[in-house]
Amino acid sequence: MTTTSPSRTPHPRRWQILGLVGVAQLMLILDVTVVAIALPHMGADLGLPRGTLTWVVSGYTLAFGGLLLLGGRAADLFGARRLLLAGLLLFAAASLTAGLATTGPMLLTGRVAQGLAAAMLSPAALSLIVTIFDGDERNRALGIWSALGGSGAALGVLLGGLLTAGPGWAWVFYINVPVGLVLLFTLRSHLPAQPASTTRAVLDIPGAALVTAATATLIYALIRAGDHGWITWATAALLLVSVVLYAAFAVRQRLAASPLMNLRLLTRRPVAAGTLLILVATALMIMMFFLGTFALQEHHGYGALTTGLLFLPIALSTMLGANVAGRVIGRTGARTLAVAGLAIAAAGLAVPAIWNGAAAMVAGMAVAAAGTGALFVVASATALGQVAAHEAGLASGIVSTFHEFGASLGAAVASSIAALSITGTGTEGFTRGFTTGAIVAIVTAVAALLITPGSHSK
Template identity: 65%
Template structure:
């Protein structure tokens, strides 16, 4: 056999530019994460400039996370169908163009529409980028690459609050969105050059479950709309009740459809497995609590106390650092202590921290209390992923990861919606009691979550060494 024949039949080696590709994909993923928290600091300024209602203000957060989470599994299916490179580039361009439109928004309709379009781009980009990371790296290198990828969550929270303050205080809130445009275009050009063309295998092509994606997204939108409407209509009003009922019916139809269709969006049987269900619950709780306190804090500091955006961003920096510290410490002791003990402890820590501003609502108590709570939520992010993904088969890891990511985004939507309605009067600047009520609800939710975690979280696995 000639050297040429050997070269043609040998399997291709690792891609020479794989670490550079990871760098560009990582920055792209960071943009998606940043766009949840970076907007929180800018919300009071957006409200003033555009004259937004409380409902529109809440949808500025929830529209993005709801679309992102609702369509993420569909984005993964599209990646399998047409190839990761095409979907990454398409998602990047959609997200970049939507960011430009959102920054130019002069009304609530354009603003929320732009955020929905950003969510569509993110739902295409995130799963296809992760698919590329998995395919470009092997063995130990893959573990290192995935570790870098996972660390982006805490980094995004830290950078989001600081960057939001810097941009809003400097060139203005529009630049919270404009900053994505040059970065997105540069990454798109570089990835178009660097990424290998890896066409999908035709025999493995799945069908797209459009109906499933519409059912889960519409049901979640109905739930979020009901939670937001409760701020004016009341928690026991007919409108709130009908919207929540419509969401429940929609979720039931989604499950029935997933059991019937030949190419389901997700294997709903995974959701009844204790580890996956627990991981989804913990990630939803962690994100809901995190977004709730960002929402409360940014309005308390800027509306009630008159602080500037930069000062508010700097006050939230200890909160973001506490999130990363909690995640880091939990990663070190998870194997030794087990998921159940850490899940309960992290939620108790969160509840204690959130109770501090309830006792006395001052700038110091808010920063200290929320930072303590953030250490607990940071721990929950790690516990949730490890619990959900630690005992699934390799061929189920992708869909289980997608479920956890979906509940991450839904948690952000629910957290913003609930706290917006609970603290409605304070968000509109008429009283401070709404802030206290918001922290009470968050603290109680964390305490109830701790009880639930004690009951449902699996104990230490016998396979742990």
């Protein structure tokens, strides 16, 4: 952890500021799961096909993850205060656009704009916390910040059910408008003024465009495969384009004067293992939310509110798994806990793959959620535990980026595998989706056993 001068006077409103930016971060996290519950209702009201519904989730997380590193760089260049306030204003406007949507393109425009705003807002908020807190207080503040992930998932499923069953699905977006504007005007008066940056570094916009385009192409290939087949020339061509774009991004990062990402960090064993685990953990979590919300509402006939309540133990199980992992990882080591978490996730996902019924589905997903919750802790501890202080910010940005990309890929894969079931034709797609998740967890467990450093590895 970077230290600061002890002579600096702490900001008198630092805890109030933490509470305010914490609410802002919670709003960004919540906006993934709160939307998941509302997806079937959006599709019915707007006449949206399965692919468009998938992009309602993936479009947000793709823009968020693809532009996150760019947002962190912009916060350094233009000031975290300016970027935070601009991000809140854009998020409120984008949420209003999504809520007012009468067509698929209008809804997706709002969602992508929300992702752009989140990429501005999240790193700026974290930068402010690091700036206004020192020493042990900073560690406490960052602990509170980290705890928002699980609570956001838990609150999101319940709030999504309440809003969709009550005033309607549009209110999962409308609610962000007053919250965002209140935060904007309150933070504007609370945050200290920041001097203009003197650095000459520039934003690597081409790099951000390449990595976002590469991931968007990959997601489009996965979504399209659900309707047109996995083994087709078109799918192969799209996957090849994605690989070429990723390669172009890698070349760009080597040549750019101010690159978004130091790719050499990804060649280090702890960082590589941590990013793989965060990618898979997030993908499995979003797969469960995506498959579960359609299965419970479209197949089992539950309403939005009941579905939200059924998802609440799953979200709480995620928090429990993360809490237990945080307590025992020092004794067990990252490798053992990673393999155990993935094994638990695989066992939980196997339950709805083998047994039909809402009770089996909810119970299995709750077990799997405990495993993925533990993986989130292992991933962060592994990727960030052995980086130098001056690389901590960059490594954190990489982990956050893979987190959002995992959400995008999880939604796309689940949507394609369960395509027929999501459109109301049978339940075999849900079974295949949960089976695929269990297989992915098992394969990743083997990979984690091989590449995750042991308790004494460097």
